Amino acid sequence: MSSFAKSYVEMKKTNARIAWKKAKNMKTCYLFLLPFFVLFFTFYILPIFSSIYYSFTYYNILEPPKFIFLQNYINLILQDDVFLIAIKNTFIIAVITGPIGYMLQFVCAWFINELPKWLRAIVVIMFYSPSIAGNIYYIFSIFFRGDAYGYVNGILIDIGLINEPIFFLTNPEYMMGLIIAVLLWLSMGAGFLGFVAGLQGVDKAQYEAGYLDGVRNRWQELWYITLPNMKPMLLFGAVMAITSSFGVSAQTMALCGYPSTDYAARTIVTHLYDYGFTRFEMGYASAIATILFLAMILCNKAIQALLRRVGH
């Protein structure tokens, strides 16, 4: 047993030595990587760890952080009713806009792929524009304004369906539905571009071979040829979809107000923003960020596992 352990350690040592030698030969590689790595580490990796660290402390920037272990998490889950609303809303938004937005992106890209080239270029611009148009989603607050000047209310009153305007943006009954619709409208982002480009890149010979092998309609072609070829893009699209559906806050704040009526449109990120930059309870806000981060990572892993089954 000990000889086995010895040889194992020996092997590891040799491996490390080989790696070290390789690394020495590759000095220039590390030099090329260095500026990126330093900045990437400082602004993208370190924050994650410092966020986890601060989540165990009470920290208000002015005083040094005080270690309180799990207290933030206990307060969040047991005492913070608003956080539970935020979790519920974020969950609803993620479960609906995530998968539906994702499938919508793919279906649209798949259909667009059937169009002639010149038309495809125009349609892609039309679909992609909303997601890069800045805070243009605010326009929906004019559509759904709670007085008779709001477009939807104006039209509904004009044709006599309702007598008085509906408070779309302040009545909790309507808020979530509206937010979800707006988010779906915004969902054609980088993932969608990846799908469009990926579909173009699928080897045409495979389709011809598939036809000879008896692929009879476009659904079979989708399942047996297109999707397996698109797996890398599907993963990329999933990452993008998770990012956008978990990180929702700007849209709810712009449309339903901040804070919204009865916190009915509060999301995890809105809550985080509230504690971080309104109350400066950085420890508490970090705990919220950590929970969000874990949820996103778990979701990503689950989707990866799911996508492995595609085409089998």
Next chain:
Amino acid sequence: MKTSTKPYHKKPRILRRRQPNRSRGGDIFIYIFLAVMACIMVLPLVFAINQSLKPMDELFRFPPTFFAKNPGFQNFTDLFVTMNKSTVPFSRYIFNTLFTTAVGTAGHLLIGSMAAFVLAKYDFPGNRLIFGVVVTALMFTGSILMIPNYLIMNSLGWIDSLLAIIVPAFASPMGVFLMKQFMEGLPTALIEAAKVDGATEWYVFTRIVMPNVKPAWLTMIIFSVQSLWNNPASVYIYSEEKKALVYALSQVSLGGVARTGQAAAVSVVTMIVPILLFIISESQILETMASSGIKD
């Protein structure tokens, strides 16, 4: 020669079935579906433009109208007047945005593509790990990083400094990811050949690799410009003379009912730049995105 192998090319595009296993009904469905979707996607944008062209009395008409009856640029001139009345000259906001966008994009392009180059073309210890972390970091949006980054900026003394916007943009994982995936497609023989001739890595990078990945760096530039242009960075910046154009403009739209028209003008100004950039560079971006997949 080409037409003889594909005889169905002679029919007009719409009448021809693209492939033998496509049903006519399905094709019609696709066109209808896409037409409806395209309307849904574009109508709000068209409405926003219309809204910005409406004079005040039309903005508050009952029942509301979709198209402007007497379109004019009154809102845009009003916006210009409002912006000039601010304590800080309008040009200052424009300078801030141009400066952060230009410097941030240039730095991102250089630093990001250097990293992407070695990640794509060299096999060194730690390569896989670093790229794996970059892929995971695609998910670290502003929302998760907001609090800790604020603390980091605070300890660096970069709060209320343009550096807080520019420097993190250098290391944006999206650009590196796309660039690396695109560079993977370059034939390794190209690099090997140069190295046999005694070229240094820097030479290979600047003279051989970069000229061959033009679509990728154009995409990198566009994505970087879009995100910097739309980044108000309202968390880090508070003094008026350092605010970005988008931030300053969004303050105008907070001016209440009287500024409804100007707010519409603001949204048009903010959306036009990213959309135009995309229209110009669409084919290059799509070429880059074709290699955007994440392999298991």
